[in-house]
Amino acid sequence: MNKGQLLYEGKAKRLYETENPEVLFVEYKDSATAFNGEKKADIAGKGNLNNQITTLIFEKLQANGIESHFVKRLSDNEQLVRKVEIIPIEVVTRNIAAGSLAKRLGFEEGTALKRPIVEFYYKDDTLGDPLITTEHIDVLGIATLAEVEELYNAALHVNEVLSPIFATVGVTLVDFKLEFGRDNHGNVLLADEISPDTCRLWDTKTNQKLDKDVFRRDLGSITEVYEIILQKLGGN
Numbered sequence: 001m002n003k004g005q006l007l008y009e010g011k012a013k014r015l016y017e018t019e020n021p022e023v024l025f026v027e028y029k030d031s032a033t034a035f036n037g038e039k040k041a042d043i044a045g046k047g048n049l050n051n052q053i054t055t056l057i058f059e060k061l062q063a064n065g066i067e068s069h070f071v072k073r074l075s076d077n078e079q080l081v082r083k084v085e086i087i088p089i090e091v092v093t094r095n096i097a098a099g100s101l102a103k104r105l106g107f108e109e110g111t112a113l114k115r116p117i118v119e120f121y122y123k124d125d126t127l128g129d130p131l132i133t134t135e136h137i138d139v140l141g142i143a144t145l146a147e148v149e150e151l152y153n154a155a156l157h158v159n160e161v162l163s164p165i166f167a168t169v170g171v172t173l174v175d176f177k178l179e180f181g182r183d184n185h186g187n188v189l190l191a192d193e194i195s196p197d198t199c200r201l202w203d204t205k206t207n208q209k210l211d212k213d214v215f216r217r218d219l220g221s222i223t224e225v226y227e228i229i230l231q232k233l234g235g236n
């Protein structure tokens with residue numbers, strides 16, 4: 001499968017066409033960004049780590065009956081995925097209060113929530129990815145109500161599968177962000193990546209942060225902690 005024309009360059013990945021109109025080539029970049037792109041750095045090896053971690057997670061989800069756009073990993077920083085049109089909603093699921101939930105509602109970071117919460121954010125850099133309700137999504141025509149329900153249920157299902165996978169290797173899945181897309185037939189499919197860039201992962205015993213908060217908050221080397229996650233998930 002050859003890399004064709006560059007279709008899209010995001011903060012962490014580049015997407016290329018292939019000769020197959022249903023399949024795209026994804027290249028993971030060695031860049032880290034936070035706070036809507038205000039903080040940026042090039043971090044050697046990060047693309048490789050996220051490509052490997054995302055691969056392992058999508059494979060584990062598939063083994064548990066959750067399909068995604070993932071087709072296969074091709075190299076250190078490249079993978080093939082099914083082509084979808086991304087729905088501009090970030091679906092965030094939370095088990096423990098942290099990040100913007102702690103900040104916005106005054107929860108103490110680390111407070112266990114009595115049940116998982118699913119939130120929707122409108123993916124729009126100029127608006128700063130605001131929290132958005134089901135009604136906003138419907139009225140703005142971003143997705144149908146049936147699709148919103150599908151995203152909600154899919155997010156909880158992913159949480160049910162991933163939380164115990166992380167728990168058995170001593171990691172707490174605090175929260176995570178998912179993205180979905182529509183394929184050529186209009187089916188909604190889990191897409192993008194699932195990695196320490198898009199999840200909060202805490203060492204269950206020590207509460208050490210093993211995710212992008214290490215970069216956001218200048219807590220040390222992110223490649224060191226991403227490497228720990230990769231090892232724990234069975235990578236090498």
Ligand code: U5P
Binds near residue numbers: 090
């Ligand atoms: N998140 C992303 N991308 C974003 C915003 C948030 O992946 O643009 C992830 C964070 O890494 C965290 C979760 O795991 O969504 C909730 O983030 P926050 O709303 O607490 O900042």
